[in-house]
Amino acid sequence: MNTDPNHIHTYDEQGRRTCCTMEEHVYEKAGASDLLDAVGDKQIPQVQPKEYPIFRLFLPAIISLVLLLLGLSFDQGWISRPAFFAGWVRIGWYAAAYAPVGLPVIWEMLQAFAKREFFSEFTLMTIATIGAFLIGEYPEGVAVMLFYTVGENFQSMAVRRAKGNIKALLDQRPDEVTVLENNVPRPAKAETVAIGQTIQLRPGDKLALDGELLSDGASFNTSALTGESKPQTKTKGEPVLAGMINLNRVALVKITTAYTDSKLSKIIDLVQHATTRKAPTELFIRKFAKVYTPIVVLLALLITVMPYFFLADYVFADWLYRALVFLVISCPCALVISIPLGYFGGIGAGSRHGILFKGGNFLDTMAGVKQVVMDKTGTLTKGVFKVQEVLMEEGFDQQEMLQLVNALESNSTHPVATAIHEYVGQVDRSISLGHVEEIAGHGLKATVDGKELLVGNFKLMDKFDVTYGADLSDIVHTVIAIAYDGRFAGYLSIADAIKPDAAETIRQLKALSITPTMLSGDKSAVVRAVAEKLGIAHAYGDLLPEDKVNKINEIKAMNVSVAFVGDGVNDAPVIALSDVGIAMGGLGSDATIETADVVIQDDAPGKIPVAIRIGKATKKIVWQNITMAFVVKATVLALGAGGLASMWEAVFADVGVALLAILNAVRIQRMKF
Template sequence: MEHQHIYDAAGRQLCCTQEEKINAAADRQLEHIHEADGHRAKDTSLNGHSDHDGHDHSGAGSSTLQMFLPALISFILLMVAIAFDHWLAPSWFTGWLRLLWYMVAYVPVGFPVIREALQSIGKGEIFSEFLLMGMATIGAFAIGEYPEGVAVMLFYALGEVCQTLAVTRAKANIKTLLDQRPDEVTILENNQPRTVKAEKVNIGQVIQLKPGEKLGLDGALLSESASFNTAALTGESKPDTKTKGETIWAGMINLNTLAQVKVTAAYTDSKLSKILALVQNATAQKAPTELFIRKFAKIYTPIVVLLALLITIVPYFFVDSYVFSQWLYRALVFLVISCPCALVISIPLGYFGGIGAASKNGILFKGSNFLDGLANIQHVVMDKTGTMTEGVFKVQEVVLKPELNKDELLKMVNALEGQSTHPVATAIHQYVGEIDHAIPLENTEEIAGQGLRAMVNGKELLVGNFKLMDTFGIRYDIDPTSIVYTLIAIAYDRRFAGYLTIADSIKEDAQLTITKLNALQVKTTMLSGDKSTVVKFVADKLGIRNAFGDLLPEDKVNKVKDIKAKNETVAFVGDGVNDAPVVALSNVGIAMGGLGSDATIETADVVIQDDQPSKIPMAINIGKQTKKIVWQNIILAFTVKAIVLVLGAGGLATMWEAVFADVGVALLAILNAVRIQQMKF
């Protein structure tokens, strides 16, 4: 099949195959790292370059080798020249021949930098890292310091190679994350398997999934049971066994049996597609620290050039034994050490590493600014149902007026709850059975935070909490606060008909979540639309001191406003549609991505894919570690550079020391930035 070529506004051909989409997404993730200091767009792609059919022709290894070869040639020529200068001392190695030798050694590593400097100037970007390097090395040649001029560019080139290796490794991790959907799937047509493009599959078609195959679209399991590896989506290595009718997400890997899955969402609408979109766009929003450093570098570089000129010229008026070449040399040392690459490379790479580390653990940050945001969180406010509890309700008891027809009333309740996606509705469906679509529901409406209303056979049917009863003036003869379980009140024909009790179970890691948040000195509060007795019961078991129930969506918003009024930074964790407003209000909104509604996931800043609340303190810890690493790099770079800048300006540091200090700091900062991807949280 021919690929459909897509073009952007500038007329450039965009990617079309799945492989190209993945590589393009990874490139976008890292693009700003190069933009940060005007680095040339090195080919760090995992597949090198591709022709029109997307086949690999070079690879990252050859790309890095192409960068390393000029540095190797330059290094060999420099070592030979130094040997001639200091040990062998051949009589012919003097004058123009000596200069020519060092120039040949300089060209492989120096010419690309000079070219980039000229191109930047042509674009109006005069003060760049390339200009600093070009001025320093040409100046070194001008005063006869040929070995040092070559060495500056040589070590700079080696630093570029190391940076490229670090970025390539980071990109490999991103590709591993993004490459979760197969391009093709096997569908059954008249019980015969046929391989087709995944994006061509329609809702309702059946996919046949062999052991070891990866599902390409969301669907419902038709087989009786099957086990799946969900690590790519959730970060959870433990196999997940699904039974007939349960939802299977794109990206899950079938483990041991031939399975059949009925497609329930289009290729572009799958949960994985939305996750990939989040990851692809994650670096678009940058942390304040990152933005500051980028702005700082643009101001800092012209100041450095001006100071270098002053170091060269001003002493002429104050120093009796002024020698131009000596002060020019000090200025050149000053230029070399002043390069800001350690900052502008390692800082975005640090944030990128944090996003990658979180993604591997099933936590999606929509931007590096939210890493900083979570690092500073003082108060976590959480919903109860679906966040700290399983969100899987079961009917425990049915208490109806004896004069009523229990079966008939429950069928009406079941039909009305068929209009809702709330977990309570699922519990009622499981208890009552199939929905009777013959029941005539009219004027159905949902009352936010209370329940459902409809007309059935000309009579009003109300199903919801006891606030709903109060709203419609229905009198009831029980005390709802005396019953711990969640209550579903029923009224029919303007009379209280009875209630159902619904129970939910606390998640396994909920207690661990609170313990870890307490260890991080983060306050916790639980807010829920569920009845207060249930909320307090769950909160007491988990050790949450502040808990409030019977809340409408606007009540949750007001509670969070009250906390923020105390100048506390707040993260809200929720999963329902009614949580979207308070998620948007909080400093950082966190959504449970498994059971969570699309509205909440879209609104949230951080998405937890597997609905495990223990990922909340993990996300905060990743944010704290990322911020810590970023500031370690800032302090390291500024400290070392400040010391060597002063020594260089005072004539106490040579260009060799400046080179080692600059390259050494950059390498240490890059290594420090990428180590977060190896941390255990």
């Protein structure tokens, strides 16, 4: 319920609020401390963080409530009117009721004063409640501070709930692993394991580093990374990622990535920085609160003093009471709490579904997307190619040419290169390649015994004036053309399967009134065939990376918000250019994941409409809270200034609206998308 963007609340294990400033923690300047204390440094503990007891959190409020109700019953004669309950005894009773909830707030105010922060909600609440005591409104002074404290407690509970999904993700990385050395297992710290070492995973163990499965097969729970509960079966040679849980048998994994460079480490870094990127709405409210609070204090002072100069029957206590009511109503707690909490909830909901938003601002952007542009390979198709056909021209030995192609493609990490390697087999290391060069959007070029070898698409053939049959470009498969010594040598056709949820993804996007578009560097014939199967009206093939950039610029020129989804290194420029870039995080390149604003961890295109729906739901809830807070506060402020609202209405306008806003904000974490 903080009104100063430089003044941050965090909570200890018992739920007590602690006070920090931006100098004490770099992320807290952006208001991210409430989530970052769940993340900490990169060393995530194996055990669940200790949860403070709810009863202990609410104990001061319970004590205050009991004393307040007893005091009201004595005052109103609900039970009896004891003679002793008068004068200093009555004042002392209500002071005792005030102390458990009021003294911590006064202490917070004094701490803020020491840091030259004079206009916070602590100041507003302290002035309002002590002022109520000074004019004899003891029960109302206690009630205001009591309900304020209850609101703070519910805030801490709501923040803890918002952290829950992210904590579940972060706790998936163990600190220790079992390393095999000469077939002897020994425990070791995960961060000390070197690339190339082999670790042993027993059933139930969590993988701490990325690697390659050495065992014949194993089943893994990948929900921490993908948000999907269905186990995945991996076979020998397939990649396995940190955070996966071995389910059925002892498995051996060869480490391929350092601890700090694993996919899960990168995900943790993304989460750490996600809450520091504020949505425009959130930034506006924080700036608004910083200016708004001192203005409110000045207006309250004017409400108290100015009537003296204009009214003959001026009564100081009456106008002071109106000013105190005005102060309580005006506290912008509902706005300052519920808006960041709404975005925290959206980020947490995304994490639960295997979608990482790198900031609240991207939730807002996703809500306004009107066109989703997708790459084909690895996004709508599996990116797992199989060689279908090999055809060589007369005068070329097929086995010899395949060995040359395999040797050249060993310099590439593209899925096509993997397919060729699986088809041909081991690379012949006796082949000497010279001047190896990758030509973006075309293919590979090298020299063999002084003769030029070209392996790529037909644009590569055209670039080097290699003649080939005109009908070859119409083959409805991905074709890898081969030229040797200036002559067309033949081709390999490679097929890629469409992802099972790709067609449903397109249907859902259309249902959201979003236009799907496909861009690809693959042949136009292949792109058209895939687009027809999926129902995509706008599809373009034979595109170089710069052509994709031009297409995105053309779409943006129509003044529509564009999201681009891709997974390859050559997709990084268009991801950066689009309004929101979405990366496929499983097969995707590190460059693309780093550039993207949203990361889909399991490569499922079905998560694209889910991400859009999460963005829309988050924005809707945030604006519901803003509207509710402004309407209620404006109404009760007017009534309070006119003397028609008491402290009780003020309590509802402040704490009541804040509680309603909190409940509305956490609702997003229970929604189904």
